Amino acid sequence: MKNNCAEVVELRYYCTIKVHRLMCLELKKFIDRISEILPAIESARPRCTSGIQALCTLKIAMDKAKLLIQHCSESSKLFLAITTERIVSRCEKIQKTLVVSLSQIQNMVPLLLAGKISGIARDLKHTKFPLEPAEEEVGKVILVLLRQAIPVSNSVNDLELEAVRLAALTLKITSPSAVLIEKRSIKCLHDKATDTDPKKKILKWLFYLLRKYGEIIGRYQDHDSHMQCDETRADDFGTPEPPKEFKCPITMQVMHDPMIIASGKTFEQFWIERWFNEGNQTCPITHMKLDNLFMTPNSILKELI
Template identity: 40%
Template sequence: AKLHRDMCKELSAVYCKVLSIFPSLEEARPRSKSGIQALCSLHIALEKAKNILQHCSECSKLYLAITGDAVLLKFEKAKSALIDSLKRVEHIVPSSIGSQILDVVGELEHTKFLLDPSEKEVGDRIIALLQQGKKFDNCSDNAELEIFHQAATRLSITSSRSALAERRALKKLIDRARVEEDKRKESIVAYLLHLMRKYSKLFRSEMMDENDSQGSTPCSPTGQASNEDRTQAFGRQLSKFGSINFKPMNSRKSGQTPTPPEELRCPISLQLMCDPVIIASGQTYERVCIEKWFR
């Protein structure tokens, strides 16, 4: 995980334990309506846990930092969903498997997800930058870059490679926000990308790059250089950059398709249904999957 490593470690351990006993759950093949629904709920809970773990490993570090509270809430919801679904499954499987499930439930109930204080502090500082983004003028641009540099350093965005990875992650978030037509998220991520580009250009000579034949040593704007030299360097670079323009973007890029509704996915396979059928309970499933469960 890029951020929230402790929470990811806790959830990942439980996720792997549930996956290890899942073959035994499938062998039980509950034929009742409640049994099928219980297994479906466990499928969905596992998918939620998988998604949040993937989110923390692939998303932008800057975005993960500023959305710490929302990420924590997702972890809590994933935990609750796993506990509820496991308890439902425990009643429909043999006692030997049920005891393993109860052990996992007990572990989950004693798990407490907490944000890393240092990551939360970084997130709060970046949020402060976002809130005053349009208020910065030429005289205070130095302070903006100084704060952003410290935050990026705390998040280990200290090399050209990590800066490139961060920009790519932010671009993916912008594309997703446009598909979802989430203007607020798009504006926030666009401003983060603006700061990231500004940071990358300003400190490009300070970052160690494997293709750099000069062998220069990276330095920090908070290093030993005099205030006058640092201010002049900042001024020369900042004069090249314009301020961000938050224009609404209504058009989608060609080739982008909207995310299909979850209702079109089979609760068993979690894949888009090609041959959907409705059972007596009113629930819709992929024909092949539901027939397999009833065999």
């Protein structure tokens, strides 16, 4: 079989997935399930051309899945964000191939094994690979900026800076070391691309943005992480108080699930839900009547916390 099928790629990167984590972990879940029964499939496969081809197709699709997860673990965060549609397309193609090959194999193996294969194929066919809205939005913002083709310049451009700030906060490129790692990831992709590859120009532009605004991002994050440093007091053990913005205005405790309400204020989900469940229709801080009681996750603040 080794002569006909590609060697299985070792998957070591799922713990460090940079972008599209939810989608990659969902894909990995099925790779793990298939891997558990793969030895049984190899032992039970019929000695026929169609059986060997189906198993080869299955293994190749599994390798592609692992390489996709590895790509989302090693690649540039900015590049991953702007290529979201392509990542989704690759994931869906892998999904389809796995379902087809599993469905073919289940007709060639003993009943009990066929039942296990059928269950995996059914679950895989109906699964959805979730995107993280904040990452998807960042990708769109960066793509819009790219299409505006703002001339290269050493002077700060507000549109560029705002887009880079949003991307940095969402993708956690918020320290000098993170900026350096991102630069290296972009350069690695750039060096591997051929001269005729369209992405080479895009990677060069992303590197330009980081080189231009990387220091500003670092200063912004340092300020954000240590805001009110002069105003906060350390306790007896020298532990500084968290920034006020990290605390729920109701309990003054650091938030775990910050939610934005219609007034624009952010609260811990448990406490603002309790406020509304008690019949209140006003903001606990402004005391103004709210137009609605909708809550939206403050994903950027949660990542900062």
